[in-house]
Amino acid sequence: MTFQTLKREHPGKICICRPHLRDAGSGKVVSWICLRTFDRVDEAKEALKSFEQNGVTDAVFISTNRQISIEGDLAARYYRVYLGSEQ
Amino acid sequence: MAALIRPYNERCGDILLKFKREICHNPYADVTPYTRMIADEFIIWSKEREKEIINLLFLDLYARDVRSLRRDLCKFEPQSFLSSLETLETSKAKFPKRVLLLCQLYRTLSLFVEYDFFGYIAACEQIGESKYEAAWEKYEIARRKYEIELILLELSDEICLNPNTEVSLYSVNLIELYYSMEKVYENRVIKTLLQNLYAHDSQSLDRDLNVKIPMLGQVNVPLNQRAELLAYLYGALASYIGEDFSSLIERCDNMEKIYHW
Numbered sequence: 644m645t646f647q648t649l650k651r652e653h654p655g656k657i658c659i660c661r662p663h664l665r666d667a668g669s670g671k672v673v674s675w676i677c678l679r680t681f682d683r684v685d686e687a688k689e690a691l692k693s694f695e696q697n698g699v700t701d702a703v704f705i706s707t708n709r710q711i712s713i714e715g716d717l718a719a720r721y722y723r724v725y726l727g728s729e730q
Numbered sequence: 731m732a733a734l735i736r737p738y739n740e741r742c743g744d745i746l747l748k749f750k751r752e753i754c755h756n757p758y759a760d761v762t763p764y765t766r767m768i769a770d771e772f773i774i775w776s777k778e779r780e781k782e783i784i785n786l787l788f789l790d791l792y793a794r795d796v797r798s799l800r801r802d803l804c805k806f807e808p809q810s811f812l813s814s815l816e817t818l819e820t821s822k823a824k825f826p827k828r829v830l831l832l833c834q835l836y837r838t839l840s841l842f843v844e845y846d847f848f849g850y851i852a853a854c855e856q857i858g859e860s861k862y863e864a865a866w867e868k869y870e871i872a873r874r875k876y877e878i879e880l881i882l883l884e885l886s887d888e889i890c891l892n893p894n895t896e897v898s899l900y901s902v903n904l905i906e907l908y909y910s911m912e913k914v915y916e917n918r919v920i921k922t923l924l925q926n927l928y929a930h931d932s933q934s935l936d937r938d939l940n941v942k943i944p945m946l947g948q949v950n951v952p953l954n955q956r957a958e959l960l961a962y963l964y965g966a967l968a969s970y971i972g973e974d975f976s977s978l979i980e981r982c983d984n985m986e987k988i989y990h991w
Contacts, residue, residue, distance in 0.1 A: 644973045652974060663809060663973050676973045678804060679980060699804045 644675050650707040656680040657687040658705050659694065662724060670727040678702060684711055691717075741771055742904050746897035749882065753889045761882045768878050769871075772908050776915040781977045783842070783919045784967055788978055789985075790838050791831070791951070791959055796982035802957045803975050803982075811961045812968060821929040824965070828927045829938050831959045833949040836939075839923075842916055847939050850924045854932040870914065877907055919970065926966035 649658055660675035678694065681687040687704040694702045703721045704711075713721060745767050752759045792799040818824045825831070832839075843850065885900045928935040951959060964971060 653976070658976070661804070674973065676808065677976045679983070680976045694804065697801060697804065702804075 644677055645673065646675075646705070646707075649675065649677060649705065653677070653680045653707055655708045656682065656706075657684055657711070658707060659687060659690055659702050660705055661699065661702050662727070665727055672725050672727070675705065688717075738771075738775060738905050738908070739898075739901055742768065742901040743897060745771070746885065746901055746904075749885065750889055750895070750897055753886050754893050757886070757890050759886075761879055761886060764882055765875050765879045768882075768904060769875050772874060772878075772911070775908060776912065779912055779915055780919050780970055783916055784970055785978050785981045786838060787835055787923070787963060787967075788960070789981070791834050791963055792956060793950070794985070796985045798953070798956065799960075800979055800982040802960050803979060806957075806960065806964065806975075808964060808968065808973060811965060815965055821927060821931055822934070825927050825962050827955070827959060828962065829942055829946075830949065830951065830955070831962050832927070832938060833943050833946055834951050834959070835963075836943050839920060842920055847924075847935075850921055851932050851936045851939070853921050854925055854928045854935050855930060870911075874907075874911060878904065881907070919967070922969060923963075923966045927962070 644652065644660075644663070649660070657680065658675075658677050659679045659681075660677050662672045662674075663676045664674035665671060666673050678699075679687075679690055681690065681704075684704075684706075691702060691704055701724050703717075703724050745764060749761075749764045752764075788799060788803075789796070792802075815824045822828075839847075881900055881903050885895070885897065888895045924935060928938075
Protein backbone atom coordinates (compact mmCIF):
# COMPACT_ATOMS: atom_id res chain seq x y z
CA MET A 644 0.00 0.00 0.00
CA THR A 645 1.36 3.42 -0.83
CA PHE A 646 1.26 6.07 1.86
CA GLN A 647 -1.78 7.62 0.12
CA THR A 648 -3.60 4.28 0.28
CA LEU A 649 -2.64 3.89 3.95
CA LYS A 650 -4.06 7.35 4.62
CA ARG A 651 -7.28 6.53 2.82
CA GLU A 652 -7.77 3.09 4.38
CA HIS A 653 -6.60 3.94 7.91
CA PRO A 654 -7.20 7.65 8.47
CA GLY A 655 -5.91 8.98 11.75
CA LYS A 656 -4.15 5.74 12.70
CA ILE A 657 -0.62 4.68 13.53
CA CYS A 658 0.17 1.78 11.19
CA ILE A 659 2.83 -0.84 11.76
CA CYS A 660 4.19 -1.67 8.32
CA ARG A 661 6.83 -3.76 6.59
CA PRO A 662 8.37 -2.91 3.23
CA HIS A 663 6.50 -4.27 0.23
CA LEU A 664 8.00 -2.64 -2.86
CA ARG A 665 11.07 -0.47 -3.31
CA ASP A 666 11.99 2.04 -5.96
CA ALA A 667 14.43 0.28 -8.32
CA GLY A 668 16.78 3.24 -8.48
CA SER A 669 16.91 4.65 -4.98
CA GLY A 670 15.96 1.54 -3.03
CA LYS A 671 13.47 3.56 -1.00
CA VAL A 672 10.22 1.93 0.05
CA VAL A 673 7.32 2.97 -2.19
CA SER A 674 4.74 0.51 -0.92
CA TRP A 675 4.11 -1.00 2.50
CA ILE A 676 2.49 -4.11 3.92
CA CYS A 677 0.25 -3.03 6.78
CA LEU A 678 0.46 -5.41 9.76
CA ARG A 679 -1.49 -3.59 12.48
CA THR A 680 -3.08 -0.25 13.17
CA PHE A 681 -3.44 1.64 16.44
CA ASP A 682 -4.95 4.83 17.73
CA ARG A 683 -2.06 5.73 20.02
CA VAL A 684 1.69 5.92 19.60
CA ASP A 685 2.46 4.10 22.86
CA GLU A 686 0.32 1.14 21.79
CA ALA A 687 2.12 1.06 18.44
CA LYS A 688 5.52 1.13 20.17
CA GLU A 689 4.55 -1.80 22.40
CA ALA A 690 3.31 -3.77 19.40
CA LEU A 691 6.51 -3.02 17.50
CA LYS A 692 8.53 -4.54 20.36
CA SER A 693 6.27 -7.58 20.28
CA PHE A 694 6.75 -7.97 16.53
CA GLU A 695 10.50 -7.72 16.99
CA GLN A 696 10.45 -10.42 19.66
CA ASN A 697 8.63 -12.61 17.14
CA GLY A 698 11.33 -12.12 14.51
CA VAL A 699 9.92 -9.20 12.51
CA THR A 700 12.87 -6.80 12.46
CA ASP A 701 11.90 -4.69 9.46
CA ALA A 702 8.61 -3.27 10.74
CA VAL A 703 8.22 0.45 11.42
CA PHE A 704 5.29 2.59 12.42
CA ILE A 705 3.79 5.25 10.20
CA SER A 706 1.24 7.85 11.21
CA THR A 707 -1.32 8.67 8.56
CA ASN A 708 -2.28 12.07 9.90
CA ARG A 709 0.53 13.66 11.91
CA GLN A 710 4.25 13.78 12.33
CA ILE A 711 5.64 11.79 15.19
CA SER A 712 9.11 12.49 16.46
CA ILE A 713 11.22 9.38 16.89
CA GLU A 714 14.79 9.12 17.98
CA GLY A 715 17.52 6.67 18.90
CA ASP A 716 17.01 3.06 17.86
CA LEU A 717 13.56 3.71 16.41
CA ALA A 718 14.88 6.44 14.15
CA ALA A 719 17.84 4.31 13.08
CA ARG A 720 15.50 1.43 12.30
CA TYR A 721 13.17 3.66 10.31
CA TYR A 722 15.99 4.92 8.08
CA ARG A 723 17.47 1.44 7.72
CA VAL A 724 14.10 0.02 6.61
CA TYR A 725 12.94 2.97 4.52
CA LEU A 726 16.21 3.50 2.69
CA GLY A 727 17.03 -0.19 2.52
CA SER A 728 20.52 0.58 3.63
CA GLU A 729 21.19 -3.08 4.33
CA GLN A 730 20.01 -4.18 0.82
CA MET B 731 -25.68 -10.52 17.01
CA ALA B 732 -27.10 -7.86 19.36
CA ALA B 733 -23.64 -6.26 19.67
CA LEU B 734 -23.32 -6.25 15.89
CA ILE B 735 -26.75 -4.70 15.33
CA ARG B 736 -26.39 -1.88 17.81
CA PRO B 737 -23.47 -0.07 16.13
CA TYR B 738 -25.27 -0.31 12.77
CA ASN B 739 -28.48 0.90 14.40
CA GLU B 740 -26.72 3.88 15.95
CA ARG B 741 -25.02 4.82 12.71
CA CYS B 742 -28.28 4.62 10.78
CA GLY B 743 -30.11 6.41 13.57
CA ASP B 744 -27.72 9.39 13.46
CA ILE B 745 -28.28 9.85 9.73
CA LEU B 746 -32.05 9.51 10.08
CA LEU B 747 -32.15 12.09 12.90
CA LYS B 748 -30.29 14.56 10.67
CA PHE B 749 -32.77 13.74 7.91
CA LYS B 750 -35.71 14.30 10.25
CA ARG B 751 -34.37 17.71 11.30
CA GLU B 752 -33.95 18.68 7.66
CA ILE B 753 -37.49 17.56 6.73
CA CYS B 754 -38.97 19.42 9.72
CA HIS B 755 -37.16 22.53 8.51
CA ASN B 756 -37.92 21.96 4.81
CA PRO B 757 -40.54 19.34 3.84
CA TYR B 758 -39.33 19.50 0.21
CA ALA B 759 -35.71 18.77 1.06
CA ASP B 760 -33.81 16.56 -1.36
CA VAL B 761 -33.37 13.00 -0.05
CA THR B 762 -30.43 12.28 -2.40
CA PRO B 763 -27.63 13.27 0.01
CA TYR B 764 -29.14 11.04 2.71
CA THR B 765 -29.60 8.17 0.29
CA ARG B 766 -25.93 8.50 -0.55
CA MET B 767 -24.91 8.63 3.13
CA ILE B 768 -26.77 5.43 3.90
CA ALA B 769 -25.54 3.72 0.73
CA ASP B 770 -21.98 4.64 1.79
CA GLU B 771 -22.63 3.10 5.22
CA PHE B 772 -23.81 -0.10 3.53
CA ILE B 773 -20.57 -0.22 1.57
CA ILE B 774 -18.53 0.19 4.78
CA TRP B 775 -20.53 -2.58 6.48
CA SER B 776 -20.17 -4.92 3.49
CA LYS B 777 -16.40 -4.40 3.46
CA GLU B 778 -16.28 -5.24 7.17
CA ARG B 779 -18.28 -8.38 6.47
CA GLU B 780 -15.93 -9.39 3.66
CA LYS B 781 -12.96 -8.98 6.01
CA GLU B 782 -14.70 -11.12 8.63
CA ILE B 783 -15.22 -13.94 6.15
CA ILE B 784 -11.65 -13.78 4.91
CA ASN B 785 -10.32 -13.73 8.49
CA LEU B 786 -12.45 -16.77 9.26
CA LEU B 787 -11.01 -18.68 6.29
CA PHE B 788 -7.43 -17.99 7.37
CA LEU B 789 -8.22 -18.94 10.96
CA ASP B 790 -9.79 -22.19 9.74
CA LEU B 791 -6.73 -22.97 7.67
CA TYR B 792 -4.59 -22.68 10.79
CA ALA B 793 -7.14 -24.42 13.03
CA ARG B 794 -7.21 -21.29 15.21
CA ASP B 795 -3.45 -21.50 15.86
CA VAL B 796 -3.25 -17.71 15.92
CA ARG B 797 0.41 -17.54 16.92
CA SER B 798 1.55 -19.54 13.91
CA LEU B 799 -0.82 -17.64 11.63
CA ARG B 800 0.49 -14.28 12.78
CA ARG B 801 4.10 -15.47 12.48
CA ASP B 802 3.56 -16.73 8.93
CA LEU B 803 1.63 -13.63 7.88
CA CYS B 804 4.42 -11.38 9.13
CA LYS B 805 6.99 -13.29 7.10
CA PHE B 806 4.87 -13.65 3.97
CA GLU B 807 6.05 -11.79 0.86
CA PRO B 808 2.93 -11.18 -1.26
CA GLN B 809 4.75 -9.69 -4.23
CA SER B 810 7.11 -12.60 -4.78
CA PHE B 811 4.27 -15.11 -4.48
CA LEU B 812 2.05 -13.23 -6.94
CA SER B 813 4.99 -12.85 -9.35
CA SER B 814 5.58 -16.60 -9.21
CA LEU B 815 1.92 -17.21 -10.13
CA GLU B 816 2.27 -15.08 -13.27
CA THR B 817 4.77 -17.51 -14.74
CA LEU B 818 2.27 -20.37 -14.52
CA GLU B 819 -0.53 -20.88 -16.98
CA THR B 820 -3.22 -23.08 -15.48
CA SER B 821 -4.92 -22.78 -12.12
CA LYS B 822 -3.80 -26.35 -11.35
CA ALA B 823 -0.18 -25.34 -11.90
CA LYS B 824 -0.60 -22.24 -9.76
CA PHE B 825 -2.32 -24.05 -6.92
CA PRO B 826 -1.25 -27.71 -7.06
CA LYS B 827 -2.40 -28.40 -3.49
CA ARG B 828 -5.77 -26.72 -3.88
CA VAL B 829 -7.64 -29.86 -2.82
CA LEU B 830 -5.80 -29.84 0.51
CA LEU B 831 -6.68 -26.17 0.95
CA LEU B 832 -10.33 -26.75 0.15
CA CYS B 833 -10.43 -29.75 2.49
CA GLN B 834 -9.45 -27.48 5.34
CA LEU B 835 -11.98 -24.81 4.39
CA TYR B 836 -14.76 -27.13 3.23
CA ARG B 837 -16.88 -27.07 6.37
CA THR B 838 -16.89 -23.28 6.64
CA LEU B 839 -17.52 -22.79 2.92
CA SER B 840 -20.36 -25.32 3.05
CA LEU B 841 -22.05 -23.40 5.85
CA PHE B 842 -21.86 -20.14 3.91
CA VAL B 843 -23.19 -21.66 0.67
CA GLU B 844 -25.68 -23.88 2.54
CA TYR B 845 -24.10 -26.97 0.98
CA ASP B 846 -25.04 -25.83 -2.52
CA PHE B 847 -21.93 -25.27 -4.61
CA PHE B 848 -23.71 -25.61 -7.95
CA GLY B 849 -23.69 -21.89 -8.82
CA TYR B 850 -20.02 -21.56 -7.87
CA ILE B 851 -19.03 -24.50 -10.03
CA ALA B 852 -20.86 -22.94 -12.97
CA ALA B 853 -19.22 -19.57 -12.24
CA CYS B 854 -15.76 -21.08 -12.74
CA GLU B 855 -16.38 -21.15 -16.46
CA GLN B 856 -17.54 -17.53 -16.48
CA ILE B 857 -14.25 -15.82 -15.74
CA GLY B 858 -13.71 -13.12 -18.28
CA GLU B 859 -17.35 -12.14 -18.52
CA SER B 860 -16.45 -8.88 -16.88
CA LYS B 861 -18.98 -6.85 -18.92
CA TYR B 862 -21.79 -8.91 -17.47
CA GLU B 863 -20.42 -8.60 -13.94
CA ALA B 864 -19.88 -4.86 -14.27
CA ALA B 865 -23.44 -4.40 -15.53
CA TRP B 866 -24.78 -6.55 -12.68
CA GLU B 867 -22.85 -4.51 -10.14
CA LYS B 868 -24.24 -1.26 -11.59
CA TYR B 869 -27.75 -2.70 -11.35
CA GLU B 870 -27.18 -3.74 -7.73
CA ILE B 871 -25.94 -0.28 -6.75
CA ALA B 872 -28.91 1.37 -8.44
CA ARG B 873 -31.36 -1.06 -6.83
CA ARG B 874 -29.80 -0.52 -3.40
CA LYS B 875 -30.13 3.26 -3.70
CA TYR B 876 -33.71 2.93 -4.96
CA GLU B 877 -34.75 0.81 -1.96
CA ILE B 878 -33.03 3.17 0.48
CA GLU B 879 -34.77 6.12 -1.15
CA LEU B 880 -38.18 4.44 -0.81
CA ILE B 881 -37.64 4.10 2.95
CA LEU B 882 -36.50 7.70 3.26
CA LEU B 883 -39.47 8.99 1.25
CA GLU B 884 -41.83 7.02 3.47
CA LEU B 885 -40.15 8.51 6.55
CA SER B 886 -40.32 11.98 5.01
CA ASP B 887 -44.12 11.64 4.44
CA GLU B 888 -44.54 10.41 7.99
CA ILE B 889 -42.55 13.33 9.43
CA CYS B 890 -44.63 15.81 7.44
CA LEU B 891 -47.79 14.37 9.05
CA ASN B 892 -46.21 14.01 12.48
CA PRO B 893 -42.97 15.89 13.28
CA ASN B 894 -42.50 13.69 16.36
CA THR B 895 -42.19 10.50 14.28
CA GLU B 896 -39.73 8.01 15.79
CA VAL B 897 -36.93 7.10 13.38
CA SER B 898 -36.01 3.82 15.08
CA LEU B 899 -38.46 1.72 13.05
CA TYR B 900 -37.05 3.09 9.80
CA SER B 901 -33.55 2.43 11.08
CA VAL B 902 -34.53 -1.21 11.60
CA ASN B 903 -35.99 -1.32 8.07
CA LEU B 904 -32.73 -0.04 6.63
CA ILE B 905 -30.70 -2.59 8.57
CA GLU B 906 -33.01 -5.38 7.38
CA LEU B 907 -32.49 -4.11 3.85
CA TYR B 908 -28.75 -4.28 4.39
CA TYR B 909 -28.89 -7.84 5.75
CA SER B 910 -30.96 -8.92 2.75
CA MET B 911 -28.06 -7.75 0.54
CA GLU B 912 -25.27 -9.04 2.74
CA LYS B 913 -25.47 -12.55 1.30
CA VAL B 914 -24.43 -11.14 -2.07
CA TYR B 915 -21.17 -9.83 -0.60
CA GLU B 916 -20.50 -13.11 1.21
CA ASN B 917 -21.11 -15.09 -1.96
CA ARG B 918 -18.77 -12.86 -3.90
CA VAL B 919 -15.85 -13.64 -1.61
CA ILE B 920 -16.42 -17.37 -1.96
CA LYS B 921 -16.94 -17.10 -5.71
CA THR B 922 -13.66 -15.19 -6.06
CA LEU B 923 -11.82 -17.80 -4.01
CA LEU B 924 -13.14 -20.74 -6.04
CA GLN B 925 -12.81 -18.97 -9.39
CA ASN B 926 -9.17 -18.20 -8.75
CA LEU B 927 -8.35 -21.70 -7.51
CA TYR B 928 -10.19 -23.40 -10.40
CA ALA B 929 -10.31 -20.89 -13.24
CA HIS B 930 -12.03 -22.43 -16.30
CA ASP B 931 -11.82 -25.84 -14.66
CA SER B 932 -15.33 -26.36 -13.38
CA GLN B 933 -15.09 -30.14 -13.91
CA SER B 934 -12.20 -30.44 -11.46
CA LEU B 935 -13.98 -28.20 -8.95
CA ASP B 936 -17.11 -30.30 -9.26
CA ARG B 937 -15.15 -33.52 -8.79
CA ASP B 938 -13.10 -32.16 -5.89
CA LEU B 939 -16.04 -30.70 -4.00
CA ASN B 940 -18.45 -33.56 -4.55
CA VAL B 941 -16.18 -36.60 -4.62
CA LYS B 942 -12.59 -36.11 -3.49
CA ILE B 943 -13.12 -33.91 -0.46
CA PRO B 944 -16.02 -35.89 1.04
CA MET B 945 -13.88 -39.03 0.57
CA LEU B 946 -10.89 -37.47 2.28
CA GLY B 947 -12.99 -36.21 5.17
CA GLN B 948 -11.37 -34.04 7.85
CA VAL B 949 -7.70 -33.61 7.05
CA ASN B 950 -5.21 -32.04 9.41
CA VAL B 951 -2.87 -29.91 7.39
CA PRO B 952 0.71 -30.82 8.25
CA LEU B 953 2.35 -27.91 10.03
CA ASN B 954 5.08 -27.62 7.42
CA GLN B 955 2.51 -27.13 4.66
CA ARG B 956 0.42 -24.46 6.31
CA ALA B 957 2.57 -21.58 5.12
CA GLU B 958 2.32 -22.86 1.56
CA LEU B 959 -1.46 -23.08 1.79
CA LEU B 960 -1.57 -19.62 3.38
CA ALA B 961 0.11 -18.36 0.22
CA TYR B 962 -2.54 -20.12 -1.92
CA LEU B 963 -5.36 -18.62 0.11
CA TYR B 964 -3.78 -15.20 -0.14
CA GLY B 965 -3.26 -15.61 -3.88
CA ALA B 966 -6.91 -16.58 -4.42
CA LEU B 967 -8.17 -13.62 -2.36
CA ALA B 968 -5.44 -11.07 -3.14
CA SER B 969 -7.96 -8.74 -4.79
CA TYR B 970 -9.64 -8.33 -1.38
CA ILE B 971 -6.57 -8.34 0.87
CA GLY B 972 -3.96 -6.44 -1.10
CA GLU B 973 -1.13 -5.58 1.25
CA ASP B 974 -3.31 -5.03 4.28
CA PHE B 975 -3.07 -7.79 6.86
CA SER B 976 -4.06 -5.54 9.76
CA SER B 977 -7.60 -6.86 10.19
CA LEU B 978 -6.43 -10.47 10.32
CA ILE B 979 -3.47 -9.86 12.63
CA GLU B 980 -5.67 -7.79 14.93
CA ARG B 981 -8.09 -10.69 15.05
CA CYS B 982 -5.23 -13.04 15.96
CA ASP B 983 -4.08 -10.66 18.72
CA ASN B 984 -7.60 -10.34 20.14
CA MET B 985 -8.12 -14.10 20.13
CA GLU B 986 -4.80 -14.62 21.84
CA LYS B 987 -5.77 -12.14 24.58
CA ILE B 988 -9.17 -13.76 25.08
CA TYR B 989 -7.85 -17.29 25.35
CA HIS B 990 -4.53 -16.34 27.06
CA TRP B 991 -2.56 -18.47 24.61
